[in-house]
Structure formats: C-alpha cells, structure tokens
Amino acid sequence: MRLFLPTLTALMLALASHVAMAQSVTVEDTQVRAVPPVSTTSAAFMVLHNAGDEDTEIVAASSPAAEVLELHEHQHVDGVMQMRRVSQVGIPAGGSTELAPGGLHLMLINLTQPLMEGERVNITLEFANGETLSFDAPVQPVQTRPQASHDKAH
Ligand SMILES: [Cu+2]
Numbered sequence: 001m002r003l004f005l006p007t008l009t010a011l012m013l014a015l016a017s018h019v020a021m022a023q024s025v026t027v028e029d030t031q032v033r034a035v036p037p038v039s040t041t042s043a044a045f046m047v048l049h050n051a052g053d054e055d056t057e058i059v060a061a062s063s064p065a066a067e068v069l070e071l072h073e074h075q076h077v078d079g080v081m082q083m084r085r086v087s088q089v090g091i092p093a094g095g096s097t098e099l100a101p102g103g104l105h106l107m108l109i110n111l112t113q114p115l116m117e118g119e120r121v122n123i124t125l126e127f128a129n130g131e132t133l134s135f136d137a138p139v140q141p142v143q144t145r146p147q148a149s150h151d152k153a154h
Contacts, residue, residue: 024052025091025127030137032065032108034117042066042115044106044123044137045099050091057088060126065115066108069123073104083107088128101144115139 030046044063050056061069071086081102089104091097099105106123108115115121120136127133 025050025056025125025131025133027125027133027135030123030135031142032115032121032123032137032139033142034139035111035115037114039115040109040111042108042111043072043101043142044069044108044121045101045142046106046137047096047098048091049096050093053093055090055093056131057090057128058125059088059128061106061123062126063108063121063123065111065113065121067110067112068108070107070109071104072107074102101142117141 026049027046028049030044032044033042035042048058058071061071063069071089072083073086074081074083076082085107086104089097089099097104108121117140119139121139122134122136124132124134
C-alpha cells in the first residue's frame, strides 16, 4: 500500500489533466460513408465544437480503417465539383466547424477493411497544439446531396 497510494494519486492527476486538455474540442454527429467492398476510398463527416478560448486547427488524422487520412474540401471549379486537399481545418474559439457532404471532409484512402453499414470506425484527430481526439464513428449510408422532394402531388 505504501507504494500503491502515491502511484494512484499520480495516475489520477495525470488523468485529470489529460481530460481537462482534451475537453476543449468535442465531436458529434460522426459518420463514415458505407461503400461497396471494391471501393478503396471513403469519407468521414462530423461536427466539431471548440469550447476553448483559442482557435484551433485539425492538422492530421488517422484510422486503422485506412492507410491514409487526408483533410479535403469540395469546391466548384467551372461548374464541376472537385476535391482538394487542405493542410488544416480550423475550429474557431467558442465556435464549431462542420465536415459535411459537399464540403469539408476527412478522406479515407486505401481502405484496410470493407466499410459496411453497422460497423464502427475509430478515428483520431490531431490538433495544431498537439492535442488529440479519438472516437468511434458509425458506418452508414451518406447521401451526397439532400434527397429531392417527391411529394409534388399535381
Ligand atoms: Cu475527398
């Protein structure tokens, strides 16, 4: 016990400081697009909130489900939707940033496993200040655009 108690105290302090640091950015509405087994890429979407006093940026991401994760954005170029890699995704202090179909997203490249609906994929985000945020995102069908309305009854 003489050894155990100080060790436990140190562990609790370490855990407490870790939690306090990790809490500035939280994530919700996570989803990874379900893709056919032949597909080598997919994309992840989410909403990030920054409760901290300072702006922060996602600078990298990783997942066991893909060899490479890149930060991407969509943009219209001459009427054509194109994807472009970006070096970072900012989350303003006290604000939020949405990664959504047709906009910013995490690109999963060279999938290491099929992404079937109902599975969960672990994703780790790295921020400019060295903090990380790890979470499990559900794999589900993700529509590229909102479904057209079919309820015109004329
Ligand atoms: Cu992309």
